[in-house]
Amino acid sequence: MLSLILAFYNYxxxxxxxxxxxxxxxxxxxxxxxxxKSFFNxxxxxxxxxxxxxxxxxxxxxxxxxxxxxxxxxxxxxLYFLPTIAPLVAVSLIWAxxxxxxxxxVNMVLGLFGKHTMIYWLTSDRLALLSVVIVTLWADLGYNIxxxxxxxxxxxxxxxxxxxxxxxxxxxxxxxxTLPLLTRTLLFVSVMTVISYFQVFTQVQVMTNGGxxxxxxxxxxxxxxxxxxxxxxxxxxxxxxILLGVIMVVSVLQLKLGKADWEY
Amino acid sequence: MKEEKSNGWLTIMLCIGAVIVxxxxxxTVLSAFKTPYEIIKxxxxxxxxxxxxxxxxxxxxxxxxxxWMVNSLLVAVTTTVITMFTSALxxxxxxxFDFPGKRLSFLAILATLMVPFExxxxxxxxxxxKLGLLNSLAGLIVPAMVSAFGIFLCKQFIEAIPSxxxxxxxxxxxxxxxIFFQIIVPEIRPVLSALAIFTFMGSWNNYLWPLVAINDMxxxxxxxxxxxxxxAHVAQYNVVMAAATLIMxxxxxxxxxxxxxxxxxxxxTGIK
Numbered sequence: 001m002l003s004l005i006l007a008f009y010n011y012x013x014x015x016x017x018x019x020x021x022x023x024x025x026x027x028x029x030x031x032x033x034x035x036x037k038s039f040f041n042x043x044x045x046x047x048x049x050x051x052x053x054x055x056x057x058x059x060x061x062x063x064x065x066x067x068x069x070x071x072x073x074x075x076x077x078x079l080y081f082l083p084t085i086a087p088l089v090a091v092s093l094i095w096a097x098x099x100x101x102x103x104x105x106v107n108m109v110l111g112l113f114g115k116h117t118m119i120y121w122l123t124s125d126r127l128a129l130l131s132v133v134i135v136t137l138w139a140d141l142g143y144n145i146x147x148x149x150x151x152x153x154x155x156x157x158x159x160x161x162x163x164x165x166x167x168x169x170x171x172x173x174x175x176x177x178t179l180p181l182l183t184r185t186l187l188f189v190s191v192m193t194v195i196s197y198f199q200v201f202t203q204v205q206v207m208t209n210g211g212x213x214x215x216x217x218x219x220x221x222x223x224x225x226x227x228x229x230x231x232x233x234x235x236x237x238x239x240x241x242i243l244l245g246v247i248m249v250v251s252v253l254q255l256k257l258g259k260a261d262w263e264y
Numbered sequence: 265m266k267e268e269k270s271n272g273w274l275t276i277m278l279c280i281g282a283v284i285v286x287x288x289x290x291x292t293v294l295s296a297f298k299t300p301y302e303i304i305k306x307x308x309x310x311x312x313x314x315x316x317x318x319x320x321x322x323x324x325x326x327x328x329x330x331x332w333m334v335n336s337l338l339v340a341v342t343t344t345v346i347t348m349f350t351s352a353l354x355x356x357x358x359x360x361f362d363f364p365g366k367r368l369s370f371l372a373i374l375a376t377l378m379v380p381f382e383x384x385x386x387x388x389x390x391x392x393x394k395l396g397l398l399n400s401l402a403g404l405i406v407p408a409m410v411s412a413f414g415i416f417l418c419k420q421f422i423e424a425i426p427s428x429x430x431x432x433x434x435x436x437x438x439x440x441x442x443i444f445f446q447i448i449v450p451e452i453r454p455v456l457s458a459l460a461i462f463t464f465m466g467s468w469n470n471y472l473w474p475l476v477a478i479n480d481m482x483x484x485x486x487x488x489x490x491x492x493x494x495x496a497h498v499a500q501y502n503v504v505m506a507a508a509t510l511i512m513x514x515x516x517x518x519x520x521x522x523x524x525x526x527x528x529x530x531x532x533t534g535i536k
Contacts, residue, residue: 060281063274078523079282082289085519085526087469089487090508093494094292097501103308105291111307138288143530150531188534199380202471206491220382227386228476240383247380 025238035239038210038217041129042243045218046197046250049133053193054186056137057144062178064145065152077149081142088139092206095135096122099207125215128208132216135203140196144189151185152178187258191251198247219243292512295505296320303502319506323493328482329510332489339404339485340467346409347463348456354410355418356448360430370419376412381472389476403477404485408467414459417533421452458529461522468515486511 029035060080067073083091098105099121107119121131155178163173179186201220204210210217210225219239227236295303296319297312323329357363358370381388388407389398397403425448433443449456471487478484484492493507519526 060278063278066274067278076278076282077527078520079285081523081527081530082516082519083285085465085515086289086512087471087487087490087515089469089471089490090292090511091288093490093504094288094508097295097505098288098291102306103304105287105308105310108308108310138284146527146530147534192534195378195380199382201382206494220380223382223385224472224476227389233386233390237386240386244379244383248378251378 025235026242028235029238029242034214034217035222037214038219038222039242041214041216042198042200042218042220042246045129045133045200046194048130049136049197049200050190050193052133053137053141053144053197054190057141057148057189058179058182058186060141061145061148061152062174065149077146080145083139084142086139088202089206091139092135092203095131095138096207099131122208123212125212128212128216132200132203132207135207136197136200139203140193144193147189148182148185151182155181183258187254191254191258194250194254195247198243198250289512289516292505292508296502296509298502298505300500300502303500303505316502319500319502320510322500322503323507323510327489327493329489329507331482332484332486335401335483336468336486339401340464342405343408343467344460344463346405347411347414348460350410351414351418351459352422352449352452352456353444354415355420355422355452356444358415358419359422359425360427373412373415377416385472385476388473392477398477399479399483401483404467404470404474407473408463408470411459411463414463417455417459418452421455422448425451454529455533457525458533461526461529462533465515 064073064076064080067076097103101107101118101120101123104121106121110117110119119127121127159177159181160173163177168176199220200218201224204216204218204221205224208216210221220243223236223239223243226232226239294310294312297315297317298309299312299316299318302309302313302316358366392398392403392407395406397406429447429451430443433447438446469487470485471491474485474488475491478488481492490504490507490511493504
C-alpha cells in the first residue's frame with residue numbers, strides 16, 4: 001500500500017519532506033528510455049524463459065516418469081532438483097565465470113565441437129539476456145519438473161491401458177492423453193513461473209548488471225537501482241506499481257485462457 | 265521392441281541433461297583448487313594441475329566467513345520457527361473459528377501472495393527504517409515472520425481435521441492453546457515440515473533483502489558474503505569458487521539426506 005502512495009511523491013531519503021508530485025513520476029517514465037528497455041526486456045525474458053521452461057520441464061518430467069526402475073526414476077528426479085537448492089548468488093557467480101569468453105568453460109566446450117569462436121556471452125548486447133535465460137532455466141527447472149511429475153502420477157493408469165489397446169503410439173498417447181490431462185497442473189505451474197520470472201533480479205545484478213547498454217536490464221533491477229543507488233524512491237515506486245499491474249494483468253489473462261481450455 | 269528403443273533414447277537425453285546439471289557443481293569445486301594463475305590461464309584447464317588450498321585459506325582466514333555462516337544460520341532458524349508458529353496458529357484460527365471480517369481479511373492475505381517482493385521492497389525498507397531495524401539481523405527476521413502462503417497452506421490442512429476432534433478437546437476442558445499444540449499441530453506435521461524446509465532454504469538463500477538492509481560486514485549473511493568476495497577479489501576466481509563451494513556443500517548434504525521430504529513437500533504444497 002505504501003508503495004502505491006509513494007509513487008505519487010518525489011521521495012528520497014536525502015529529503016525529509018517529500019514533495020507531492022502527482023502523476024509526474026509516471027509521466028517521466030513514459031519518456032524514460034531505460035525504463036522502456038527494461039520493460040520490454042522483462043516481457044521478452046518472461047516470454048522466452050517461461051515457454052522454454054514449460055517445454056523442457058514437460059519433456060523431462062515425462063521422460064523421467066517413463067523410466068520403469070524406481071531407483072533410477074528417483075535418482076534422476078533428485079539430480080534434476082539439485083540446482084534449485086543452491087543459492088542463486090552462487091549459481092550466478094559460477095555461471096558468470098563459465099561464460100567468460102577467455103577462460104570460461106562454455107566456450108571451451110563449444111570449441112571441442114569445432115566452433116572455435118570467441119563468444120562474448122555476457123558482454124554482447126545480443127546474448128546477455130539469453131545468458132540470463134540459460135542460467136535461470138538451469139537453476140529453476142527442477143521445481144516444475146517435480147510438480148509436473150506429481151501431476152503425471154495423478155493421471156489414472158486406465159487411460160494409458162485403453163490407449164495401448166487402441167494401438168496408439170508413444171507420441172499420440174502423449175499428445176492426446178498426457179497433455180490434456182495435465183492442463184490443470186500446467187496452468188498452475190505456468191502462472192507460478194510467470195509471476196516468479198517477472199521478478200528476476202539476482203542473476204541480472206550479479207552477472208550483467210543490466211548491461212551492456214541496458215540490454216539485460218529488467219524491471220526488478222531497475223527498481224533496485226533507482227531506489228538504492230540513485231535514491232529515487234518515489235520514481236522506483238512508480239515502476240513497482242507498473243510491475244505489479246503487469247503481473248496482475250498477465251496472471252488474470254492466463255487464468256482466463258486456462259479456464260476456457262479446461263472446460264470444453 | 266519398438267517401445268524399448270524409444271525408452272533408450274529418452275534415457276540418453278536424460279543422461280546428457282544430467283551432465284549439464286552436474287557440470288557447474290563440478291566446475292566450481294575443481295576451480296576452487298586452482299592457483300590464481302591457473303584459473304586465468306588460456307585456454308582453460310578442466311582439472312587443477314595440483315590441489316591448491318590457498319583459495320580456501322583466503323576465504324576462511326582473511327574474512328569473517330564463519331561469522332557469516334552463523335549469522336545465516338541464526339536468521340534462518342529463527343525465521344523458520346516463528347513462521348511455522350504464526351502460520352499454524354493463523355491457519356487454525358481461519359479454519360476453525362468464526363469472527364467478523366474473516367472472509368475479507370483472508371482474501372487480503374491471499375491477495376498479498378500475488379505481490380512480488382520487489383514491489384514492496386521500498387515500502388518494507390522504509391518501515392524497517394522507521395522501526396530502527398535496518399542493518400541488524402532482526403531486520404532480516406522481522407519482515408519474514410509471517411508467510412501468507414504458510415497461513416493458506418495450514419488453513420487448507422487444518423480444515424480437513426474433523427471439528428469433532430477439536431470439540432472433544434474443549435469438552436475435556438483443554439485450553440485453546442493446548443488444543444492447538446496437542447491436537448492441531450501433530451495432525452499437520454507433514455505440511456509443517458515441508459513449510460519448514462522451504463522457509464529455511466528461502467531464508468538461507470535470500471539475497472535482495474539483505475543486500476539493501478545490511479551494510480556492516482559483520483552482519484552480512486552468506487549470500488552477501490559471496491557477493492563481497494566477488495567484488496573484493498576481482499579476477500581471483502579461485503577465492504570466489506572456494507567460497508561458493510563452502511556455501512553449497514552444507515546445503516547439498518542437507519538436501520541429499522532429506523531429498524524425499526524436499527520433493528514430496530514440494531509436490532504437496534507447490535512452494536516455489
